[in-house]
Amino acid sequence: MKLTQMYKASAITLALGSAALLSGCASTGSGDTAMVAGKEYLLTSTRPNLLHVVDVETNKLLRSCKIPGIFGSNSIVPSPDGRIAYVLTNKWEDVYGFDITNCEKVFSAKQSYQNVQIKTIISLAVSPDGNELYTVQNPVVKHADRFEVQQPRLAVFNTADGLNARAKRFYPVDRRITKIGAMDNGEVILGGADLKAIDPKTGDIRVLKKLQNWQRPADKWVAPDAFAMQAQGEHVGEYILPYFTIKWNGAPGEMEKAEFWWGMNRIDLASGKLESNELVPFEFIFFNLVTDPNNPDIVYGAFNNLSKHSVSQHKTLATEDLEHTYYTINMTRDGSRLYVGGTSSDISIHDPKTLKKTGSIQLPGDMSTADMRIARLRD
Amino acid sequence: MNNKLKRALSGGGVLALASLMAAPLSAASQSGAQLLQERCTSCHTPTADGGLSRISEQRKTPEGWMTTLNRMQSQRGLRISADERRAIIKYLADTQGLAPAETSGKRYLLEQTPNVLDDTPAEYAEMCARCHSGARFALQRRTEGEWERLVHFHMGQFPTLEFHALSRDRAWFELAVSDVVPQLATDFPLKSTAWDQWQQADKPAPAGGWTVAGYLPGKGEFSATLTLNAKGDDHYGLTLSGQYADGSPLTGQGSAVVYTGYELRASLTVAGVKMRQVLALSADGSRMQGRMFPRGATEMGGELSAIKAGHSAILAISPAYIRQGESRTLTLTGNGLTGKVRLASGLKLDQVISRSATQLVLKVSAQSGAQPGLRRIQVGSSAMQVALYDQLVRVDVVPADSIARVGGNGGKQAKVNATYRAVGYAAGKDGKAGTEDDLALGYMPASWSLKPFDAVAEHDKDLDYAGTIDARGVFTPGDAGLNPERKMSTNNVGQLAVVATVKTVATEQQGQARLLVTVQDYIKSPLQ
Numbered sequence: 032m033k034l035t036q037m038y039k040a041s042a043i044t045l046a047l048g049s050a051a052l053l054s055g056c057a058s059t060g061s062g063d064t065a066m067v068a069g070k071e072y073l074l075t076s077t078r079p080n081l082l083h084v085v086d087v088e089t090n091k092l093l094r095s096c097k098i099p100g101i102f103g104s105n106s107i108v109p110s111p112d113g114r115i116a117y118v119l120t121n122k123w124e125d126v127y128g129f130d131i132t133n134c135e136k137v138f139s140a141k142q143s144y145q146n147v148q149i150k151t152i153i154s155l156a157v158s159p160d161g162n163e164l165y166t167v168q169n170p171v172v173k174h175a176d177r178f179e180v181q182q183p184r185l186a187v188f189n190t191a192d193g194l195n196a197r198a199k200r201f202y203p204v205d206r207r208i209t210k211i212g213a214m215d216n217g218e219v220i221l222g223g224a225d226l227k228a229i230d231p232k233t234g235d236i237r238v239l240k241k242l243q244n245w246q247r248p249a250d251k252w253v254a255p256d257a258f259a260m261q262a263q264g265e266h267v268g269e270y271i272l273p274y275f276t277i278k279w280n281g282a283p284g285e286m287e288k289a290e291f292w293w294g295m296n297r298i299d300l301a302s303g304k305l306e307s308n309e310l311v312p313f314e315f316i317f318f319n320l321v322t323d324p325n326n327p328d329i330v331y332g333a334f335n336n337l338s339k340h341s342v343s344q345h346k347t348l349a350t351e352d353l354e355h356t357y358y359t360i361n362m363t364r365d366g367s368r369l370y371v372g373g374t375s376s377d378i379s380i381h382d383p384k385t386l387k388k389t390g391s392i393q394l395p396g397d398m399s400t401a402d403m404r405i406a407r408l409r410d
Numbered sequence: 411m412n413n414k415l416k417r418a419l420s421g422g423g424v425l426a427l428a429s430l431m432a433a434p435l436s437a438a439s440q441s442g443a444q445l446l447q448e449r450c451t452s453c454h455t456p457t458a459d460g461g462l463s464r465i466s467e468q469r470k471t472p473e474g475w476m477t478t479l480n481r482m483q484s485q486r487g488l489r490i491s492a493d494e495r496r497a498i499i500k501y502l503a504d505t506q507g508l509a510p511a512e513t514s515g516k517r518y519l520l521e522q523t524p525n526v527l528d529d530t531p532a533e534y535a536e537m538c539a540r541c542h543s544g545a546r547f548a549l550q551r552r553t554e555g556e557w558e559r560l561v562h563f564h565m566g567q568f569p570t571l572e573f574h575a576l577s578r579d580r581a582w583f584e585l586a587v588s589d590v591v592p593q594l595a596t597d598f599p600l601k602s603t604a605w606d607q608w609q610q611a612d613k614p615a616p617a618g619g620w621t622v623a624g625y626l627p628g629k630g631e632f633s634a635t636l637t638l639n640a641k642g643d644d645h646y647g648l649t650l651s652g653q654y655a656d657g658s659p660l661t662g663q664g665s666a667v668v669y670t671g672y673e674l675r676a677s678l679t680v681a682g683v684k685m686r687q688v689l690a691l692s693a694d695g696s697r698m699q700g701r702m703f704p705r706g707a708t709e710m711g712g713e714l715s716a717i718k719a720g721h722s723a724i725l726a727i728s729p730a731y732i733r734q735g736e737s738r739t740l741t742l743t744g745n746g747l748t749g750k751v752r753l754a755s756g757l758k759l760d761q762v763i764s765r766s767a768t769q770l771v772l773k774v775s776a777q778s779g780a781q782p783g784l785r786r787i788q789v790g791s792s793a794m795q796v797a798l799y800d801q802l803v804r805v806d807v808v809p810a811d812s813i814a815r816v817g818g819n820g821g822k823q824a825k826v827n828a829t830y831r832a833v834g835y836a837a838g839k840d841g842k843a844g845t846e847d848d849l850a851l852g853y854m855p856a857s858w859s860l861k862p863f864d865a866v867a868e869h870d871k872d873l874d875y876a877g878t879i880d881a882r883g884v885f886t887p888g889d890a891g892l893n894p895e896r897k898m899s900t901n902n903v904g905q906l907a908v909v910a911t912v913k914t915v916a917t918e919q920q921g922q923a924r925l926l927v928t929v930q931d932y933i934k935s936p937l938q
Binding site: 123148150152169171173175176177178179180206207209224243254255256258335352353354355356 | 454463464562563565567570572573577578579580581582584898899
């Protein structure tokens with residue numbers, strides 16, 4: 032029954048996504064609104080290829096910056112001072128940095144070169160001092176009559192190099208890395224088959240948490256599928272990666288006796304402290320989680336519904352149906368509002384206490400897979 | 411279940427097949443070998459054995475080579491004329507094709523048969539068949555190095571591949587190269603005895619008249635004469651003339667090409683509808699077997715079998731069942747149906763209603779006390795069996811698992827229907843329905859209805875939105891697009907049970923199949 036429902040849910044998602052593609056076309060938003068240090072600004076992106084800056088006090092779209100190239104995946108990471116939004120775009124290849132106060136393009140890096148195709152699957156992070164930008168590159172050499180897959184690598188860029196920047200250092204990393212994040216100690220978290228951290232000065236890698244290679248008995252637990260398409264966590268300074276696993280209470284494959292679990296890896300970027308554990312029974316899909324800044328025991332998830340969970344009680348506390356599928360979720364630093372976005376062209380705003388919808392932001396195009404980050408502008 | 415459903419997606423986009431099917435002779439057609447040298451060597455380099463890199467290390471079906479040419483044109487900058495393209499495909503299919511035995515069990519993909527659940531071995535199911543049909547790779551032959559290059563191609567062409575479910579949870583690339591490539595090279599090697607022998611064999615000559623029997627959903631069973639007129643270089647003119655079981659005419663005209671010595675691809679127009687035929691000639695040239703379908707709606711096709719003039723055989727008996735104590739009209743379709751009619755014990759010939767060399771209509775009665783079982787009906791030296799049965803105890807709906815797709819409503823994609831037939835069974839010797847020894851009675855007329863597949867479908871009112879089924883067992887899905895009446899404005903997707911009710915004088919039985927009505931398919935390939 033569960034799998035059937037899942038299949039159906041994914042069919043519905045596809046339907047919504049594909050229909051949404053037909054609607055709307057982007058335009059630039061209103062111009063010269065003054066932006067204030069200390070305030071928060073929501074950053075997201077829509078097709079055809081725009082970066083949007085939204086004032087979270089008024090929930091008004093302040094400006095929309097044109098991004099060169101084709102949409103995809105449009106992962107976004109704000110600089111630590113909140114002024115620059117780095118966007119991974121052009122079908123997972125190029126990175127552009129925009130000053131969100133005026134749309135000025137202050138950084139660009141085309142990763143593919145000559146006959147080498149380089150794709151970065153979501154992996155985008157900025158060092159705590161804002162001086163370095165990291166991507167995980169998946170290179171493939173395109174020979175005249177064949178492709179040749181190369182070892183993935185962490186690429187380190189100097190943000191000060193500005194336009195047409197080239198990576199200064201490369202270090203080999205595992206395959207299948209998605210979400211990355213920079214810790215205060217300078218290491219970069221690599222979210223892949225296992226959670227690892229790499230020192231971007233030396234390339235030294237250490238294991239933070241084994242996931243697919245965890246040591247639990249295979250006849251009791253299915254190795255976790257840890258995956259998230261969007262990044263968040265800047266409101267509390269954390270890296271968060273959900274996973275899915277199955278516990279066999281009978282023989283492996285005996286679904287009637289099995290337990291289906293969501294799990295969560297959560298890393299405090301300041302201390303490096305890692306939590307990794309089953310979170311709540313798998314009853315519905317969420318794509319991403321965010322932590323309540325006022326109570327780290329509470330996390331929120333979103334997909335077809337918005338949900339609220341207790342980490343310590345392994346319990347879903349509340350759910351609220353959404354009007355359509357939303358891929359990502361984020362939260363203000365004071366914990367007063369939840370933003371649910373991605374997929375289509377509207378961001379749904381909710382009260383964390385009740386999960387009830389309190390507002391909406393309409394954008395000129397579809398967010399699809401884009402990130403939705405909330406930057407705080409510093410002086 | 412996911413894999414089963416994915417594999418059920420097999421009969422897919424086919425518009426691109428047009429160039430394979432309707433391939434008129436061109437006065438300007440050059441030799442394929444010459445074209446390969448002229449058009450392909452800017453990227454493909456000569457090999458030690460006189461071939462070209464990559465190209466010489468593969469064998470494929472005509473559709474397989476066409477898929478390759480499609481990609482070279484759309485993504486690798488190859489510029490060739492339509493005539494040159496046809497000539498290259500023909501040359502490669504003829505010289506680097508698959509032997510008849512090498513396509514066995516996988517022809518459903520070439521024939522665009524929808525809703526096939528193939529039995530893909532586990533090592534391929536998660537690696538290849540989670541996106542492709544099990545036939546996509548099983549209809550190719552490559553060297554080990556070439557299978558490995560195919561893995562690298564996938565990584566470069568589809569960079570998110572490693573991050574899909576069933577990839578990201580394992581070392582997909584490493585496993586593909588270390589485990590699956592050697593297995594593919596063993597199971598589907600470039601060099602094979604079957605291909606060596608087929609290259610040496612005399613190839614069948616299809617020109618001439620054929621008697622065909624077949625079925626088209628919404629139309630019914632048909633019998634006809636198919637005539638192929640040789641135009642040289644494996645090209646043929648084609649005419650089709652016959653009738654459906656209800657007496658309405660079936661006529662068509664078109665052209666055909668034979669690839670690899672036995673793969674016949676025809677394009678014809680039937681009652682204003684452009685149709686395709688994908689047929690395999692038997693090695694002795696006496697038979698053809700395959701499928702005929704509308705060009706733009708492959709799911710609305712059906713099986714077709716043919717026997718060549720000069721060869722005697724019964725192709726079909728309709729219906730293929732008769733109940734104890736019953737008198738029935740049986741229609742036999744075939745060739746050389748001129749000999750003496752002999753019926754096995756328990757059956758009696760009451761009357762020959764009409765007869766020709768290709769069709770024989772008999773009034774037959776079955777004794778009331780006759781032992782149930784299969785009985786031979788013989789005409790001259792040709793024979794076929796019918797089921798003599800006591801009571802209908804079970805009805806199966808085929809296909810048992812199926813997919814339809816919403817469409818239309820101003821969108822770019824047409825609806826994809828699903829079509830069903832009912833197969834009846836008697837209990838067999840053990841007297842119990844649903845056991846191994848049940849006696850299959852063949853296709854039976856049925857009345858058709860729909861119901862929600864499960865509680866979720868009932869809750870979501872799928873029955874109200876997902877589509878309708880007609881009296882002939884053709885399901886038409888709902889319109890594409892968001893439906894504000896539904897929860898989350900979802901599309902008209904749903905899960906339904908397709909119910910067939912078969913009535914006989916003595917009893918009434920129902921059977922049901924599962925139908926998933928889903929969204930449009932945005933991946934269009936001649937071979938999915």
